[in-house]
Amino acid sequence: MTTWLLLALFIFIFQSGTILVLEYRRPANAMAWLFILFLFPIVGFVLYYFLAREYVRRRRVRRRGGLDEQRRGEILTKSHLINEPGDIPGGGFADEARLFRTLRKAGASPITGCNKSRVLTNGQMTYDAMMEAIRGAKHHIHFATYIYRDDEIGRMFRDAMIEKAKEGVQVRLIYDGIGSVSLSKSFFAAFEAAGAEYACFFPLRPAFMKKRMNYRNHRKILVVDGTKGFVGGINVGEEYLGRHKKLGFWRDTHLELEGDAVYGLQEVFLKDWELATKQRPSDPGFLPEHGCSGGEVVQIVAGGPNRRADAIHETLFAILATAKRRIWITTPYFIPSAGVVMALKTAALSGVDVRMIVPLIPDTKLVHAATMSYVDEMMSCGIRFWQYERGFIHAKVVIVDELIASVGTANMDLRSFFSNFETNAYLFHPDAIAALERDFLQDLKDSRELELSSFRKRSGGRKAAEALCRMLSPLL
Known part of the structure; x- marks a missing residue:
């Protein structure tokens, strides 16, 4: 009996040590997995091996998904680059050279000055604007979404894209293997027959076997003819029109963009697309001269395991740390990093006037309980x-002073910061920030x-549930 107990203890110590070594960069992740390992010995470690070996595999994903330097060079050549903080309209950035340098370097993408934006609330x-763009497509439609119903x-x-494919327009669609797990291949039979292409990003079974379950493509992007783009919180499904029986009205924020x-x-x-299909499509029409006459400054920041750093987390932290007057945040899920907590506190x-809007009616009870654990x-x-x-x-919006605002796909949570493929747009123009401010003030009224x-005064049981969900929150 003593031998078996010593063996069991040795196995537990080995598994615990392995998790601590591999998760040294993420203490919260380590604690969550150790808790699961304590509750479910052996089984917990098997789950960790298949679901969470993120930082062991990350370099391989980066090698397959590195930036295309030739395409990046073309983008820099064609864009109207903002190289000095004083060149941003409004004058607020003239004294923010440090933040400006951080955004350019940590964001790993140019800050551009010839854009038009429209906030879709x-x-x-959003669907009306996207359908209008799709129906007017002449060259290509590139669509990525986490959930496709x-x-x-x-x-x-689907039918609108089929019609455009029949006209000779290039159509490509990416949907996530977990977010759209119920979507069948038969749904795309006519889509494929029309010459349109689609790809499932890390399908469920292969992702599990290849230990990529923790990599989810949470982006919602539409690009039409390389001149009009959309990004934000809205996926493809009836619930986004308020048809969900439990959730009712769905409040979200999306952006329509033109220009750089x-x-x-x-x-x-x-x-x-390259990461999902191993194909690298190339066409001069993907990066056309846009002729945009707008003067808005916008930066697109992408985060994910195929990027060199945690760009969204690093840039959002820098933005929050710069605030002098206000930080207004709307997020459906609030499971912040220690750095974000400290910046807000x-x-x-x-x-600084720090306000946060979160749901009353949750779509995910576990995540909502973890969110509420931070409120006190x-x-x-x-x-x-x-x-x-x-x-x-479901909107994902951050407004800091009259200086900058963020709209995109990333929630204010650890999964969006460190695991998911996400995309945010940073808006610098006073009119764009004012539009988001108006929506925020209306949301406060609601x-x-x-x-x-x-x-x-909430019950002890509720507090205990929140504490438990907070401990597990890095994995949610």
Whole structure:
């Protein structure tokens, strides 16, 4: 009996040590997996091996998904580059040379000055704009989405792309293997017959066997003819029109872009296509001269295992740390890194107006419980929380002063920061920031503010559930 106990102890210590060594960069991940290992010895380690060996495999994914330097050079040549902080309209960046350098270097993408943007504030507005762009396509349609439903909306987009493919337009679609796990190949029979192409990003079974389950393509990108692009929180499905029985009205934010920024979206899509298919399509029409007359400054920042750094996390941290007057955040999931927590706390303690809108009605109870576990400590530092009451809020927006705003696919959580393939657009123009500010203020009216004293009265069972979900939150 003693021999078996010693053997079991040795195995447990070996497994624990392996996790600690491999997850040294992510202490929160290590603690979550150690907790699972404690509850489920052996089984927990097997799960870790297949689901979470992210940093062992990451270099291999980067080698396959590295930037195309020739294409990048063409983008830099054709874009109207902003090389000095003083060149950004509004004057706010004149004294922010450090932040400007951080965005350019950590973001690993150019800040460009010839753009037009339009903020789209719900599913209907977004789908109308996207369908108009698709129906007007002349050369190509490049579409990437995390969730693609086989429902009325999914069939509407599929059929529109089929018609364009029959006209000779190049059509490529990427959907995620887990986000769209219920999508069958038969759904695309007519799509493929028309000459359109599609790819499943890391399909479920191969991803499990190749230990890529933790890599999910959470992007929502549409590029049409290389001159018009879309990015934001809206996938393809009826729930984004408010047809979900439980969630009701769906509040989200998407962007329509024209100009230099579309080159950035195109580069992201083509790199994902190569990673998913091992094909590298090349056509001069992918990066056309756009002739955009807009003067907005925009930066496209992509994050994911095929990038050299955690660009979205690093740039968002830098933006938050710069705040002098306000930080307004809308996010469906709030599971922040220690750095983001510290940036928000110190901002609030210094007098910055830090406000956060999160859902009242969750789409994922475990993640929502983890989100609420942060509320007490954040509110104690002066951060104010609102819960959206009109329906479900899925927008991913950050507004800092009148200086900069972020709209994109990345949630304010660890998965978006360190594991998922994500894309954010940073907006610098006063008009674009003002449009997002108006939407934020309207969302506040549709929300109720949490009071710290009342929040602390929640039941002991609820507090325990929140603590448990917070411990597991790096894996959610």
